[in-house]
Amino acid sequence: MAGKVSVASLVQACKLNVYIGEKYTKERYITVSDISRPGLELTGYFDYYPEDRIQLFGMTEVSYAQKMEPTTKKKYMEMLCGEETPCFIVSRDLTVPMELEEAANAHQIPILRTKLATTRILSKMTNYLEGELAPRQSIHGVLMDIYGLGVLITGDSGIGKSETALDLIKRGHRLIADDRVEVYQQDEQTIIGESPKILRHLLEIRGVGIIDVMNLYGAGAVKSETEIQLIVHLENWAKGKQFDRLGTGEVQARIFDVDIPKINIPVMIGRNIAIIIEAAAMNYRAKTMGYDATKKFQSNLAELIHENSVQEKK
Numbered sequence: 365m366a367g368k369v370s371v372a373s374l375v376q377a378c379k380l381n382v383y384i385g386e387k388y389t390k391e392r393y394i395t396v397s398d399i400s401r402p403g404l405e406l407t408g409y410f411d412y413y414p415e416d417r418i419q420l421f422g423m424t425e426v427s428y429a430q431k432m433e434p435t436t437k438k439k440y441m442e443m444l445c446g447e448e449t450p451c452f453i454v455s456r457d458l459t460v461p462m463e464l465e466e467a468a469n470a471h472q473i474p475i476l477r478t479k480l481a482t483t484r485i486l487s488k489m490t491n492y493l494e495g496e497l498a499p500r501q502s503i504h505g506v507l508m509d510i511y512g513l514g515v516l517i518t519g520d521s522g523i524g525k526s527e528t529a530l531d532l533i534k535r536g537h538r539l540i541a542d543d544r545v546e547v548y549q550q551d552e553q554t555i556i557g558e559s560p561k562i563l564r565h566l567l568e569i570r571g572v573g574i575i576d577v578m579n580l581y582g583a584g585a586v587k588s589e590t591e592i593q594l595i596v597h598l599e600n601w602a603k604g605k606q607f608d609r610l611g612t613g614e615v616q617a618r619i620f621d622v623d624i625p626k627i628n629i630p631v632m633i634g635r636n637i638a639i640i641i642e643a644a645a646m647n648y649r650a651k652t653m654g655y656d657a658t659k660k661f662q663s664n665l666a667e668l669i670h671e672n673s674v675q676e677k678k
Contacts, residue, residue: 368395369394370389370390370391370392371389371450371451371476374489374493375476377492378485379478380476381476382476383465383475383476383477384468384474385473389474392473393450394418395416396493397490397493399418399486401420401422402419402421403428406428406440410443413444420452420455421464423456426459429463430461434463438466438467442467444467445467450473451475452476453477453478453485455477455478455480457479494551495548499549500547503545503619504521504544504545505543507539507540507545507557507592508529508540509537509540510537511537511645513649514557514590514591515592515644516594517596517597517598517641525542525598526542526568526569527569530567530569530575532638533567533577533581534581539585539587540587540590541557541559542567543568545559547592547619554591555620556592557589557592558589559589564588565579565586593625594626594644594645596641597626597627598631599629599631600630601631615628627644629641
């Protein structure tokens with residue numbers, strides 16, 4: 365879990381302008397993704413003031429502040445500057461109230477500005493902070509983008525996950541992460557996977573060593589992150605072990621609070637696993653678009669049985 369994000373990182377990610385207090389942006393940290401618009405506080409109601417949140421001033425807050433009596437305004441602006449307050453942000457390039465500037469300077473809290481509308485910058489910052497502050501876990505595997513579908517390849521060490529990924533890269537698909545995949549829950553239905561910084565764009569092939577996929581195959585062969593939509597688990601094809609042949613046994617794996625479809629693919633000498641995974645991804649996409657080959661087979665089988673029974677009666 366990231367735990368906190370510096371104001372400097374927010375400035376860079378959301379392309380904000382530092383109005384005052386640039387040296388404090390690396391010292392102030394954001395610990396919650398919620399953002400406050402201090403309208404009630406400007407009226408004097410501080411009973412439930414969330415001082416640990418970013419304080420966002422839009423047209424409503426700025427225009428109300430302009431009509432406030434100077435002494436009252438100065439008092440309330442001072443009260444907005446809590447010990448945990450990470451920063452103030454003023455949208456639409458509106459004029460920063462002088463009293464807010466003085467109070468923020470005194471408490472060493474940076475003030476940021478943006479040209480964006482209040483709702484747009486609020487949404488942009490919330491999305492960024494939810495991703496950065498979300499709980500994370502590490503999964504052993506390889507994450508690929510196959511036809512725009514995020515496929516997490518798992519399996520025992522040495523079964524051939526990285527070699528399969530290399531084959532998929534040569535077939536035009538993109539690598540997100542090898543060996544270790546950092547995952548976090550973006551919302552109620554979405555799990556995002558990315559590579560740790562130390563392993564970004566790198567692939568380990570036994571006998572060869574570490575290769576830089578971006579250097580060897582170009583920028584089109586890598587991607588920074590993707591939604592995980594399908595899990596492919598590679599297993600040794602042990603003698604006597606049964607695997608699903610018709611695709612009727614739907615299995616799901618849970619990551620955080622999200623269930624993700626999972627298929628088990630047997631591995632043995634002579635099987636081209638990359639092509640099989642590619643076909644599995646296309647088949648899954650077809651299912652999400654309403655076409656299910658298994659149901660088509662069952663329908664054909666039922667029709668054939670019906671035709672045979674009619675002919676027997678004749």
